[in-house]
Amino acid sequence: MEDSGDQYFHNFPQSKSVDAVRWLPAVTAFDRFIATAVYDQDAASSAAASALEIHSLTLSPSPVSSNDSEPRLHVRSSWPFPSRISALRSSSATHKHLSVVAATVAGSLHVLSVDPVEGSIDSELSIADDRSLHTGVVSAVDLLEGGRECITAGEDGKVNVVSIGEGRLDYRRVHDSHGLVSYTAARSGSPMEFATGGLGFGVQWWDQRKPGGFVAQFKCNWAQHKAPGIVHSIDIHPSRKHTCLVGGSAGTIFAWDIRYQQQPILLSGVGHDGGSLPFPDSEVWEVQYDNHVRYSSVNSAASAKVLPVMACLENGILAVLEQGEEPMLILEEPCAINAFDIDPQNPSSKLSSSAAISGAPLLLRPNPIPIPSSSSSCKPSALTIFAAKGYKMKTHKASAKRFRVTGKGKIVRRRAGKQHLLAKKNTKRKLRLSKMHPVNKSDYDNVIGALPYLKVNRNAT
Template sequence: MAANGTPHPLDVHILPQPNYIDAVRWIPPLSPFHRLIAAAAFDSDTTTSTFQIHSLTVTQPNSPPTLTLQYSHPTPSRISSLKVCHHNKPLVAASTAVGSLHFLVTDPVRGRVESELSLPEGELHAGPISCVDLAESGSECVTVGEDGKVNLVCVDGGSERLSYRRVFDGNGLVGYTAAKWASPTEFATGGLGFGLQWWDLRKPGGPASQFKANWTRATTSGIVHSIDIHPSRKHTCVAGGSSGTVFAWDLRWQQQPIILSGVETGEVSAYSPCESEVWEVQYDNYMHSKNIGNMSSSRILPVMICSEDGILAVVEQGEEPIELLAEPCAINSFDIDRQNPSVRCHMQSGVGIHSHFVEAVVSCSDMNSIIFWDPINVFFLSMSLSLCTMRG
């Protein structure tokens, strides 16, 4: 199988998994030959949810990897958001559909959870927690919900208790569905109407800046599902949401969005790889841009996306999208391994995938699989696990 627009064909191998995988995240590795993956699993037969740690082992360069369940930890309900901090000892933050929040300190040697701190349902939000994000230091976590609340949770490694403060309460008049840290004191949120908000903890009382999607009436009813901010360009947010829409918001030109995919002026853009919900976006730091040699600071870097209609692709400003994978089910999430610049992973109901330059993990909805790939290998994990090997 060849990815549309990529120079290498892909071989796909499927390894079945027993549960749906709602989200996947890489856990920082101690060895390039022994990788750990955090997964949010859901058993539809028993309606039980678990946080899982899987061990991914590649014994031969051209042979399928083995995925072994190392640890399983029950959660009160289905996991709504899963994030991993790569600072010091790996810390996992998992929020649930009933509104509880769990912090899990993992042991990267044994592949187990060493300790857990949690806040019960109803403590932070009136209903589900839509999204959480851990600061780079791992000491703070931002949570947002459709109830309009924005919270900052302090994670003190030396304490057995969690503390939090409410940054903002919209009293149900607004709702937030995505969040992403930009710096130790700044983060972005997104929600209904393709709106984005920029928060500065040094300026309390509300967002320091807001972007309202008024470039076309046809898209203002959309929802932002995911936000990413490049570590070297914190002034630019990229967001993915309804109708295959992916756009960037540059704080220097706050009311002028940069459309990368989706609906523009009421019509579907020629550069749209999908037409359904975009569930996750991440800057593809290792994808080679055609214009990388003369790329200015105002040009948007390549972005990897996954969608409800089963598309995993890379979109770039002014370029045709590169379709990496097309599946018959939704791709829920993916993750790019920042510590291994040759692999990516994504999820379709449990899929992990990585591109030909970065390692990633992905999840798919109805396949129950996880996908991964690197310059040599690509894998994915759902209710089945798929391995894609790039030949070339």
């Protein structure tokens, strides 16, 4: 592990290729669980090559310093799959069991129940690869809000909604293009709405309350009459469900607002004039909104800007983009970075999987990172965990009511309480709840990390 300011990461070599990684919701303060889709190219049989592994991430005393701790990654359980995993998602809600949904290149769908304390895989529900659900590769899966339904999209042009019941899976066909259109990405926007993407940078918006097909569509070839573009990944922010973030071929990343269907905002790729990050001619395998990145400027037009974006590419780049700002290169690997995930419960923690092992821990910095020369051969995969120190608050709305900045730029806070009931409280209680207390300067970074719009003077006394 190496540290640079308030950011650091750890590298964990794996003996198998890691195709996808997903955080699982935390129910205890001691262990964090990670789901990985792995593939062993040297396996004796194809049936033993693919598996889903559950890893636990724990902190252990550092051998270098007794005051520091280092994360350790341990395999808690493994579940074999009949074919290679092509898509992986995990539930964001914590129930009696954690749900992990995986689809395969053969067309099967699997829902696994993971014990939230032990990390063991207790049961599996599946729809076999009998061509009933999909014929061929299932390109994308995503759980709808609540975790009782999921959507699937495949290269065969079929879109399904699968109901997860007690002991069985039932699916309903939403659309079937009979192979005329191929879907390569899907993302849930609400319990009834979702987005899909495919060839030609086509993006579709679906509403289950309106049967008969998609309700909105965007189709444009950003490659300027070159080879048809493909959408590889879609993300939708919970607070901006009308906007789809899209990543695809030729380094293309754009935002599509269904309210302005033919006016996408191009962030990267062919035809994009801003930024110098080498995104063109490289596939963008995954994009996600990065909730931990602070906004560079906050003004009345901030709500109209595209939120900060993290992306991983075929050329081994993991980077953060912000509209109107220079891209920040986080990591550069000698092989493709297949996938990454940002912890929704702690946005400062990130996962990524790549197709090669780095020879030594790498330093996280905004400049290109040199690849150690000690790794001369390209071995199978590495699972890298990225983290930055942050401050967790329940909601921005609740936090904004508690924290203020004085005229001198100092941060003060109000005691937590039901401020909206002040009118019903006695005078003594009102004064006690309304009194502002100075925040210790050692906590400034934590508060600013959660409320980046605060204009703070760190030198104020």
